[in-house]
Amino acid sequence: MSPPRLRTVVPGLVLWLALGLTARALAGAAAPDTADTALDQLMGLLAQQRHAEADFEQRQYLAVLTEPLVSSGNLIYQAPDHLEQNTLRPHRQSLLLDHGMLTMQIGKRRHTVRLADYPQLAPLIDSIRATLAGDRVTLERLFRLQFSGTLDHWRVRLQPRDPQLAATLTAIDIQGEGATIREVQMRQNDGDHSVMHIQPRE
Numbered sequence: 001m002s003p004p005r006l007r008t009v010v011p012g013l014v015l016w017l018a019l020g021l022t023a024r025a026l027a028g029a030a031a032p033d034t035a036d037t038a039l040d041q042l043m044g045l046l047a048q049q050r051h052a053e054a055d056f057e058q059r060q061y062l063a064v065l066t067e068p069l070v071s072s073g074n075l076i077y078q079a080p081d082h083l084e085q086n087t088l089r090p091h092r093q094s095l096l097l098d099h100g101m102l103t104m105q106i107g108k109r110r111h112t113v114r115l116a117d118y119p120q121l122a123p124l125i126d127s128i129r130a131t132l133a134g135d136r137v138t139l140e141r142l143f144r145l146q147f148s149g150t151l152d153h154w155r156v157r158l159q160p161r162d163p164q165l166a167a168t169l170t171a172i173d174i175q176g177e178g179a180t181i182r183e184v185q186m187r188q189n190d191g192d193h194s195v196m197h198i199q200p201r202e
Contacts, residue, residue: 038154039147043136050079058196075198 054075059068073087083097093106103112139145143158156174160166170187187193 035147039145039156040136043139049077052077053201055199055201056085056196058194060192060194062192063190 052075055072056075057070057072059070061068070090071087072089073085076082076084076086081097081099085095087093087095091106094104096103096105097115100115101112102115103110105111136145139158142162143160146155146157146159148155148157154176158172158174160169166189168188168190170189173183173185173187175183182197184196184198185193
């Protein structure tokens with residue numbers, strides 16, 4: 001059984017991370033005095049979210065291609081650990097994480113693996129779970145966090161601490177205005193990067 005490729009798995013996991021940070025959450029929150037206070041406030045509100053759905057459009061810029069790969073579909077999160085990405089265009093495929101099992105399906109081909117068998121994915125998976133749970137302690141153990149801006153226009157940057165993940169992933173930048181995520185970028189050490197737009201469903 002061959003391991004899932006990080007280039008295949010990471011973009012989907014980052015989309016889940018973005019879904020976790022679609023903080024309708026921020027609506028009605030008092031303006032914080034400092035970035036640290038704002039981050040605490042965001043984490044606390046995320047912990048209250050039990051279910052979320054969103055539509056996405058993603059562009060992946062790969063060194064081996066002259067044009068970006070464009071995809072779109074939807075995302076579903078159900079606490080505590082059900083995460084689902086359904087790509088509808090240009091081709092149907094899905095990525096599902098549930099109870100420690102990661103299932104990837106492209107067309108009629110399905111491949112399921114136990115996350116425990118792939119420790120190289122553990123830090124990223126844990127970061128997704130920690131973000132969705134509003135667990136700042138775990139998140140800061142895995143990433144260096146930077147919150148900048150105001151609630152009207154803000155950005156969260158995550159830089160991995162784990163050497164294995166840092167060897168592949170440079171940073172994740174998430175930008176939003178008020179309660180709406182506008183853009184999520186993932187940058188890899190090989191120069192590849194992706195840009196995605198998230199539209200939360202009501």
